Amino acid sequence: MMFDVIVRNFSYLMGGLWITFQLSFFALLGGIGLGMLVGLGRLSKNPWIYYPTTIYVNLLRNIPLILVIFWFYFVMPVISGKSMDPFIAAVIAFVVFEATYFGEIFRAGYQTISKDLIAASYSTGMSYWQTSRYILIPIAFKRMMPSLITQAIVTFQDTSLAFVIGLPELVRRSSIVDNMEVRSIELYGFAALVYFIVCYIGSQISLYYENQARKVNLI
């Protein structure tokens, strides 16, 4: 094995990793933001909110992400009339797709808070906002933290699928270099190692939060 191919193309490959991080950042920002709303919508008593959100979630969860990416890549030119930047198409597809997964995490998180707890905090004289700010949100977040981080890791891995619409992220760049130099073992091994390191650190952080929450009997 000759690892000089990695050394020579290091900055090119790391540039790909940077795009992977950027895509992950926007996907998470949008996915978590929209997911919070989706989670609320799934608990709504208003049928005009509940049914559309539920259909949206169940629809997206049955369709492979690659197909969702393709679909947005194809639908954007139809709407705007001009061809689409793959990065923007990918961000939109990821936000729409990951929001359904984050939405279910938020729904589960909101649901774990008992009515007694809310009643107790009201009885101490706290207002609605104080209850939300000091009781509900901190507890719900501590409980959801492990699942949120796990889903963030999944999202980070999923961004590799933007490969299919030609976005030059880490996997795409590895394959471009591989096509020229035919060093598959080193290149895909390197990409795998980079993903492994980032995701392993992430999963250890998730584990830490899980143990923290367990220590104070939150789970």
Add this chain to the structure above:
Amino acid sequence: MNLAYEFDWSVLWRDPYGLMLIKGLGMTIFLGSCAWIIAMVVGILVGTLRITKYRTLRFAGTFYVEFFRNIPLLVQMFFWFYAAPMLFGETLSRQINRLDYLAIYVSILGLGLYTASRIAEHLRAGFASIGQDQYQAVLSTGLSQLQMYRYVIIPYALRLAIPPITAEFLTVFKNTSIVMTIGVAELTFQSYQIDADTFHGLEATTGAMLIYLALGMTIVKFMDVIEKKYKIQGLVGR
């Protein structure tokens, strides 16, 4: 410049595209089913390794799960397809690359091994919810370690883990779409191919989405039946 887009939904049934989608669906179901068999066998094995009393076996199980869980499936596929044959040396790798259905074998194996790591995790959670006294009770009846796992603990844990494993069964069919990147003609690949031929990718992918939706709903119904059949009586259901 405004390119007015003209919809042409006939790409979903017109010759030869209708047949392409049906063939794609067939390939998706075939890949998913084969991968599932590998995933169950390997997953049960790895999941059980993680709770044995031997540290080396436990480590091997943990290593397997962490390895497959922390690398994107796409990278795994590329590695198995492009890089793995090279590991066997020049002459053998040339023979491997000459196999007719190499991409299909790689897809099934790659998808199966990946899904196995997820099943192993669910199974471990199932094992964790079985109390220590159960293990002792089994051993006190005179069964050996191996018999204990084979006849009591694994069937028990499997039934406890049925709901998450059900979800995994749905996921394996969705994940088959990734093997389009190594050129296997499954459903997503076919819809993309229709786009390449006709420039009507929007209709083709929308059609493929509907097919996945129908497939997904069929699987959920099927798994509902299995879940009811193997539910452990007396436990709180969903």
